[in-house]
Amino acid sequence: MRLHAREFKEEMGPMVVDKSTTAPVNGAPASYGDLRAVFINCTLKKSPALSHTQGLMDKSIALMRSEGVTVDTVRFIDHDIATGVYPDMREHGWKDDAWPDDVWPLVQAADILVVGGPIWLGDNSSITRQLIERLYAMSGLYNAKGQYVFYGKTAGALITGNEDGVKHSAMSILYSLQHIGYSIPPAADAGWIGEVGPGPSYLDPGSGGPENDFTNRNTTFMTWNLLHTARMLKDAGGIPAYGNLRQAWNDGERFGFDANPEYR
Amino acid sequence: MRLHAREFKEEMGPMVVDKSTTAPVNGAPASYGDLRAVFINCTLKKSPALSHTQGLMDKSIALMRSEGVTVDTVRFIDHDIATGVYPDMREHGWKDDAWPDDVWPLVQAADILVVGGPIWLGDNSSITRQLIERLYAMSGLYNAKGQYVFYGKTAGALITGNEDGVKHSAMSILYSLQHIGYSIPPAADAGWIGEVGPGPSYLDPGSGGPENDFTNRNTTFMTWNLLHTARMLKDAGGIPAYGNLRQAWNDGERFGFDANPEYR
Amino acid sequence: MRLHAREFKEEMGPMVVDKSTTAPVNGAPASYGDLRAVFINCTLKKSPALSHTQGLMDKSIALMRSEGVTVDTVRFIDHDIATGVYPDMREHGWKDDAWPDDVWPLVQAADILVVGGPIWLGDNSSITRQLIERLYAMSGLYNAKGQYVFYGKTAGALITGNEDGVKHSAMSILYSLQHIGYSIPPAADAGWIGEVGPGPSYLDPGSGGPENDFTNRNTTFMTWNLLHTARMLKDAGGIPAYGNLRQAWNDGERFGFDANPEYR
């Protein structure tokens, strides 16, 4: 039976206030020293060229490290990573592939993944897509519970550019990450762009990027929501292993899906 | 210091197996009778016209109800809902607006939101966008902790069409929902389309939709991951209120954002 | 036989110069007094509320009018337009529908369509989607040659917001318009957003929008490319009617599609 919305409102009482509390803020509600994070920068520029995206990523990294999190960073284009959708492309005709040994172990070990990237023509860089493809290639692996290997991890996105496209880029990244098994916390993306059109990039003098209050707030909120979600998932031993086991589904288990139609 | 990936792999040992476990599946790990969900159908068709999207939504609804979840359903276009980005458009020149009294209380009360919608020209329907706009309009409200009002809730998306566009549509919906504060669980979208081009819709005889194993599995996994995430969030009292309080940020609190640069 | 690229380069000689010519600019190469354009504003705000998008659209409109083009403008939300994918929703249960009599004739008569819209959560407004749905609904009609009714027309997009999403929004609009039959000229989109985050909107004092050189240049280029393309199409009597006739295809004509495989 559907409770009428108006009655419902009376029953529930006021749940919402019109502005955020000004109550004193206490410190962090937990410790995070046992968490690992990996930040992967999908800039098109090899080291040592300046990466503006790294400039923004470094702010989130510093905050995590100051809370004791072990943070690895990868500049994807600096590694000789093959292109394709298999776990190890050396088994598929590529001479070299740094993914299986240099990058994947860091992703696998990390409770938190942050994908950082630039914007080109309003969309993600080819390197961001290459990373997504390599992550997707691992989705045939399972964790010890029998879930897809990314279950129990959490992820976010950081984007910089100087024109437009933060949300479009984050949209595709976050979609891909949840699709393969990451939990996405509230407000899991942040970014910076200047006014429409060409102009200074994030780390250029006078860009206003590093001082941008909106970007800094969103970066902070993203970082903390990743920490809260990772803490919660780790303490719970990940996402419960019921209703999401592919092999069991293949074996005929339906987890209640064929529920009595009277429920519909 | 960055642990080298290869050493790391040895240290961590095998965390991944190559196929999902065949261990016996136990029942649901918790009870869900205290949870509320709202399913909002963004079809362009008013009742009593047949909504194919509702056909898919009903499967997830039945599963939730069979687990004791209280489920409300809204067919958005059946309500006289105004267009705009204010909480109550009657205060902005619209004669009628069913959002504040008929729909919002259900969203506000629900631990879980599932947005269902059709695909037109590869993108979300105008009604899906209207819903997103009205949800966005509420993001100036805060919960009792002082967080944006959607913090502590979880959301997913169900899409049907007969050509192409499930992922594009889900991408935009899930992006919007995380952006305003929902937590997105693993694999939080499912959908059905037939082979490219025109053809039978989901509920049409012979469409193959209701029997599609891929769609049914994804719908089941989505439903359970919403339940697990809602359970976890509810038991934890939501997302901890540190690092994500807008008013506190405005008052100068930085939640460690200005961490010592030596961490970078 | 494939000409080797290097030989090819020598054969062709230098086709490209490194900077745009500084040769004297002559006037417009044709007259445009016989052209009609319709600009449709998909703001969420009813008149008389200020529409920032209209502010940008007015610049393109003024340029077209100064060249003698007959320009109609429609503020979509001011009309009582039904939602759905049929040409006249009054035949499908809606009491009112201003589309068939008030808007469609202007679209049908126009050589040029410009869709203007705001950005909400990085995507098009519900009104923009509603317009696209209604246009799509007309794609079952054909012109006098037997082509889809939008063949021979040309279209562009103008977007304003104060955060991010110009390209994502234009991407979906232009995709839809070419899909149903419009020709899209070079550089057919322009827009304005401020620096990331909240801030003044286009027409707000101090926004910098109306003076933005990048936006103004793109708006000018879009406007002229629409005029050039409309001129070319009108003079040619539209797109030739061969290879794009649906009824003929249904009747078995293949327009050479079953070309001899030796060509492959």
Added chain:
Amino acid sequence: MRLHAREFKEEMGPMVVDKSTTAPVNGAPASYGDLRAVFINCTLKKSPALSHTQGLMDKSIALMRSEGVTVDTVRFIDHDIATGVYPDMREHGWKDDAWPDDVWPLVQAADILVVGGPIWLGDNSSITRQLIERLYAMSGLYNAKGQYVFYGKTAGALITGNEDGVKHSAMSILYSLQHIGYSIPPAADAGWIGEVGPGPSYLDPGSGGPENDFTNRNTTFMTWNLLHTARMLKDAGGIPAYGNLRQAWNDGERFGFDANPEYR
């Protein structure tokens, strides 16, 4: 003055018929032997692995060749092409870069560009994005008229996958191509996917892909609309060089943009 839509309808008379003509279809309205096209396949798989996307591209190629068009084909990943946004990455730290000598001359010489690509996680492949980046890198070059170098050319997109994402992928490709100067003809994208979920790919036996009437019709229409548009542009000497000259804009020319506000 705005002509009222209803009067307008009467004045214009019936322009639209309810179904496509069944009049006899004549042959191609022109000859195309002087046109050049380049088809670039953005598969992730190096030769000699089977590319399903190539299977679809070959149909369009055969049709063009049967009309006398000179067609070059490039399998992008087979070439040692660098990543980045400069015309020649060898000047920016890359040892090799096949773009400037092996691929760019073919793009530059071609009247028609068709980008073909696969879908991964509902989006374009990394190789498609790499191609877009390299094309974008050339947009600092100008043609002999002083326009961006891609003006006067026309482009389309062909997509294959086995799940979902044809339109999302084409959307981003076509957007990028018009943005840098290509003209996009009506219905400039085609593609094939099977029913949602895993299944046979385009060239796999029993996929139904090569026989799909919708895909074949769209591929034919796209191919002919590219030919018609290329013919029209070539005969006209490209897009007129007024209103779209960057250097002239930089020098202060406004092409009527500062039109008298009374026109607004």
